[in-house]
Amino acid sequence: MASPIIAPFPAGRLRRLRRTSALRDMVSEVNLTAANLIWPIFVTEIAGGEGPIPSMPGVDRLTLDGARRAAERAMELGIPAICIFPHSDPDLKDESCERAWDPENIGNRAIRAIKETAPDLAVMTDIALDPYNINGHDGFVVDGKILNDETVEALVKMALAQAEAGADILGPSDMMDGRIGALRGALEQAGHKDVAILSYAAKFASGFYGPFRDAVGASGRLVGDKKTYQINPANRGEAIRCVARDLAEGADMVMVKPGMPYLDICRAVKDQFGAPTFAYQVSGEYAMLEGAIRNGWLSRDVVIESLLSFRRAGCDGVLSYFAPQVAEALAG
Numbered sequence: 001m002a003s004p005i006i007a008p009f010p011a012g013r014l015r016r017l018r019r020t021s022a023l024r025d026m027v028s029e030v031n032l033t034a035a036n037l038i039w040p041i042f043v044t045e046i047a048g049g050e051g052p053i054p055s056m057p058g059v060d061r062l063t064l065d066g067a068r069r070a071a072e073r074a075m076e077l078g079i080p081a082i083c084i085f086p087h088s089d090p091d092l093k094d095e096s097c098e099r100a101w102d103p104e105n106i107g108n109r110a111i112r113a114i115k116e117t118a119p120d121l122a123v124m125t126d127i128a129l130d131p132y133n134i135n136g137h138d139g140f141v142v143d144g145k146i147l148n149d150e151t152v153e154a155l156v157k158m159a160l161a162q163a164e165a166g167a168d169i170l171g172p173s174d175m176m177d178g179r180i181g182a183l184r185g186a187l188e189q190a191g192h193k194d195v196a197i198l199s200y201a202a203k204f205a206s207g208f209y210g211p212f213r214d215a216v217g218a219s220g221r222l223v224g225d226k227k228t229y230q231i232n233p234a235n236r237g238e239a240i241r242c243v244a245r246d247l248a249e250g251a252d253m254v255m256v257k258p259g260m261p262y263l264d265i266c267r268a269v270k271d272q273f274g275a276p277t278f279a280y281q282v283s284g285e286y287a288m289l290e291g292a293i294r295n296g297w298l299s300r301d302v303v304i305e306s307l308l309s310f311r312r313a314g315c316d317g318v319l320s321y322f323a324p325q326v327a328e329a330l331a332g
């Protein structure tokens with residue numbers, strides 16, 4: 001860290017470099033471009049399931065055709081990656097979660113549809129059992145306990161199906177122990193050695209995921225909570241250990257999630273490991289900002305301000321539901 005020398009006033013006047021927009025731009029310490037954004041989208045398999053998500057105003061669930069159009073839009077806007085979240089049929093959710101590794105599930109169909117439409121766009125996935133699990137958990141549940149090792153075996157099958165469908169980046173969001181090593185080993189063995197893993201390494205047990213659960217139809221399904229596998233919001237040291245562990249097991253990139261309440265973790269991760277570091281500006285963060293903007297309580301400027309905070313905290317990029325809106329604004 002540099003030690004700034006500030007000439008005493010009046011020789012030192014820090015306002016000199018804030019006087020015009022050109023001067024401010026010249027000394028801007030971080031920037032935000034479309035290349036820093038990953039756009040999360042919701043793709044539904046339910047006939048008529050597409051359309052607005054009330055707790056995420058401005059975000060729609062998409063059909064496969066809608067996902068193709070989103071991919072084209074991402075390419076036009078210079079957004080390098082889309083992340084797919086499935087909105088699966090609630091009548092087909094069960095305890096076996098077998099649909100999670102079905103090559104024909106909606107997530108895998110969306111991967112193929114996007115790769116056909118926009119081969120150069122990076123497609124990221126989500127690896128966790130919750131979209132297909134009757135009880136809303138990321139892992140198998142037996143007698144109220146979330147099974148770790150059995151879940152990891154299922155996640156490996158899920159990952160291989162996604163890699164087979166053409167995913168560029170796998171996003172294990174389940175927080176089971178040992179999953180990164182298991183996924184990396186299985187990918188190598190199956191010949192998918194170039195598929196990247198962006199590990200949800202520091203994922204906190206957060207109330208900010210609420211609107212996401214509405215979006216994927218999981219609200220009200222979750223039995224209990226996710227505190228036995230996601231990190232206690234009080235724990236910074238544990239988050240750092242999780243990141244260290246996932247990098248050591250073969251993660252190519254790591255994520256901190258949620259974003260704005262955890263900027264201290266982003267900075268610590270970047271400083272300590274120097275690895276490609278991402279934050280997820282989650283659904284609750286989106287809902288707070290977009291809701292306040294739509295009510296006239298905040299100006300839309302807060303969106304870019306919020307994304308700059310991640311860049312300042314050392315993040316290389318941000319998963320944000322604001323991605324297309326921001327990329328459009330940046331394109332002028």
Ligand SMILES: NCC(=O)CCC(=O)O
Pocket residue numbers: 126128173208209210211212213281282283284
């Ligand atoms: N595994 C993905 C999420 O949990 C997303 C959370 C959110 O946007 O709230």
